[in-house]
Amino acid sequence: MSQPSINTFAAVMTGKGTGAISTVQLFGNSAESILKKIFVPVSPKPMTFEPGKILLGEITDVIQVIDQVTVGCEGPNSFAINCHGNPLIVADIMKLLEQQGARPLTAEQLLYKILSENKSLDTIAVEARLAQARARTIEGTKIIANQAGAGLSKEAAQWLTNLNATPLEKIASSAEHILQSSRTAGLIIYGCTAVIAGPPNTGKSTLLNRLCGKQKAIVTDIKGTTRDWVSAECRTDSLSVKFIDTAGLDEELSTSEDDIEKASQQKATEVLQNADLVLLVLDNSQTIEQLDRRLLGKVADKKVLTVLNKSDLPARLDTAKLPQSLAETIQISAKLGTGVETLLRKIRQTLGVADFNIQSPVAFTPRQQNLLKELVEAKSKDQAASVLTELLNGPIRV
Ligand SMILES: Nc1nc2c(ncn2[C@@H]2O[C@H](COP(=O)(O)OP(=O)(O)OP(=O)(O)O)[C@@H](O)[C@H]2O)c(=O)[nH]1
Ligand SMILES: [Mg+2]
Structure with missing residues (x-):
């Protein structure tokens, strides 16, 4: 094995997994000398690595050919080896470069090294x-x-x-x-997190399924259906929102003898604490009694949108009795999908991203x-x- 050249680095620049091609970047003082040992060009002409040039050839470990590749010369010390996209081939090329003394880095680490050498960038x-x-x-x-x-x-x-x-x-x-x-x-x-919370059975899981367009969370008419939280990532205009459906928060369930009930209540509370926005889902066909004080306390310091669900049923919830902090309401029917577009628009407005320059x-x-x-x-x-x-x-x- 040759002497390690610690001033030369290699990284897989393309995503993990199988693809048509992958790119391994080799960068540093010994990049060219390493490449001369492991790359055999198809052209019989003497090999020269000039910036801007692309060479076709084979990467070989002397005993056998690893892959046919193109090598892009990006600068005197920087080369992009474009190989076939099988992760096993990529791993073999990385192993060979490491044996030749290049230090393996992550794509981000190598990009940082390359960029920080560019004195024109602050x-x-x-x-x-x-x-x-x-x-x-x-x-x-x-x-x-x-x-x-x-x-x-x-x-x-x-x-x-x-x-x-x-x-x-x-x-x-x-x-x-x-x-x-x-x-x-x-x-x-970087995206945001909107937690779907509220009393049991108000239609939280139905709303999550409606927002992500598939049956991710189980929906039943049994109170306490959702135990562990379920999430789905959705795009709405310029926003990527991770919606998290939580267990219905309920005084009775949180003091239950059942350990699973207690744990799911605790988990829902934890998830709420990290929310950028809370969608507090209430059942518009039930009275205000569904909203207990404990639940109000949990969302007190959060941005909240009050979602009045089941608006396809006769209304029984008197919105005048809602506390001031929950006055921003929107009526929807998660079951039928009505009001959901308006809800998404309100989410963008409430988070301030709608008019962001x-x-x-x-x-x-x-x-x-x-x-x-x-x-x-x-x-x-x-x-x-x-x-x-x-x-x-x-x-x-x-
Ligand atoms: N009429 C009507 N029923 C709905 C609507 N949304 C949900 N439901 C029904 O309400 C019941 C409870 O729905 P879920 O989505 O499981 O409610 P949840 O809030 O997730 O319930 P928990 O997980 O137990 O807290 C189911 O029978 C749903 O079909 C709606 O917009 N209109
Ligand atoms: Mg549920």
């Missing part, structure tokens, strides 16, 4: 390229793309240039505003958000300058 631009792969919606990818060279990057550069002439309070208030927009942008970029400057990573918080707290211009320099050019960790 740190926010590098983070943007890395984060784009994780965005859940196309609007999310655009928000991220807008932060490099424009958006947050431009804003931070301007603050830094004009620091002497600008009062700190003015920068702090703009940074605060960006942090607020970032919360909404985060929902569009994707050109807004936002912080889309915890590093950026923490630095903006530090900027809001900065006590001197020197401190502000050092925070801004770090925001634009500081290191990131992958």
Whole structure:
């Protein structure tokens, strides 16, 4: 085995699983010399690796050919090996590269190494390229793309240039505003969680099934049908929502002798705590008595939309008796599907994503958000300058 060349790295850049092709990236000082040992081109002409060139040939471990591949020369130290998409072939090529001294990395780690060598990119631009792969919606990818060279990057550069002439309070208030927009942008970029909660038998599971268009959760007319939570991911315009159907919350069930009932009540409460939005489903054909105080307490600090279900039946719920915190109501029939489109629109409005301007400057990573918080707290211009320099050019960790 050759000496390990720790300055050279390899990673599978394409997704896991079987595909027509996969790409293994080789990057670093010894990339070319490693490639010369394991790649045999079909062309009899002497092999030259010029940036922009694509070569056809075979990857071989001397004893046998592993695969026929094309090698894209992306730079003096950077090569994309495009092989056939069988994961076993990909693993064999990675093993061979490792034997030749390349250190295996994840795709994100290698991309970070490649991007950070590009001196024309500031740190926010590098983070943007890395984060784009994780965005859940196309609007999310655009928000991220807008932060490099424009958006947050431009804003931070301007603050830094004009620091002497600008009062700190003015920068702090703009940074605060960006942090607020970032919360909404985060929902569009990384998705959000809407928990379907409410008393037993109000139609929560029927609503989940209606929203995801398939029978994911069991529906019966027996109180306490849902025990463990069930979730489904749905797209509504620019938003990817994970809807979670929970066990009906009920005083009687939570104090039951039955351990499963108790555990399912506890689980539903836990899930509620992590919700970006609660859809509180009530049965519009029953009186207000269905709503117990305990349930109200659990959603007290949450964004709540009150969903009055079973609106196909005669109404018995007096909405005037609903507490102020539940005044935002919407009538639906989960069984028939009426009102569900309006519910989705209300969800987007309540979360603030409906009118969100994707050109807004936002912080889309915890590093950026923490630095903006530090900027809001900065006590001197020197401190502000050092925070801004770090925001634009500081290191990131992958
Ligand atoms: N008429 C009418 N019945 C509905 C509607 N939605 C649900 N139901 C019925 O209400 C009963 C309870 O529905 P589920 O979806 O299981 O209710 P749930 O809230 O998940 O019940 P738990 O899991 O026990 O808390 C079933 O018989 C449903 O068919 C509706 O919009 N209209
Ligand atoms: Mg249910």
